[in-house]
Amino acid sequence: MEQKWRPPPLGMFKVNVDGATSGDGNPSSIGVIIRDNRDETITALCMSLNGQYPSLENKVIALEKGVLLAKEMELQQIMLETDALIVVQSLLAGDKEGDLGHLLEGISDTLNSFSSWQIKHLKRNCNRVAHELAQLAKCTSTKQVCKGVSPPTVQHLIQLEKA
Structure with a gap:
């Protein structure tokens, strides 16, 4: 059975990071996308870092940025997902x-500070949007934050996930 990305339950927000x-x-880079139960994008981030980090450390930094972004957006209930x-x-x-x-420890x-949180491992094919955001930042060496809208470069992936 093929695993696919699923929206979070009502009242929760899903934070995918890579x-x-x-x-x-x-430099290394990270991607974060936060979506609600209707699969609407709350915010997305693609960011080039100030150095080159080993893969594992880079994924922890992505998780940290995702948690901080959710806190900044004043979300109370989050589900974190990473590959x-x-x-x-x-x-x-x-x-x-x-x-x-x-x-x-910082994460x-x-x-x-959240009223509830969960973290879950998922396969890379279920984390494609966050992966592509990280790849975009790696290629462009920029930082981009989109609030309330998906970056155009990943909108097609989000549509594919809904199918």
Whole structure:
């Protein structure tokens, strides 16, 4: 059975995140999209970072930016989704050790400000919009935030998900 992206339940907002790295010395980048139960885009972010990060660290940074963006939008109930299983496991386990411990601890602290939150691992094909936003930022080396509308470069993917 093919897994596909699904809207969150009523009252919740789904925050999909992804990171992109390159081996050519260019900066890493992230993509975030937040949607409601009607599959409407609340906000989207594609952002080039100020350096090149390992893949796992980049995905944790993407998660951090997604959580901070949801907080900035004053959302109360969020469902986080990423294709980085180890990040999901580390956050749920309360892992604060290692190179990423400080980032995970900051994310965890911020999540405590929401009335409810969940985090879920999903396959990359269910996280295509966040992936493409990260790729866009990697190619353009820019930061773009769209509130209330999907960036034109991913609108076709969002339509495909609705099919």
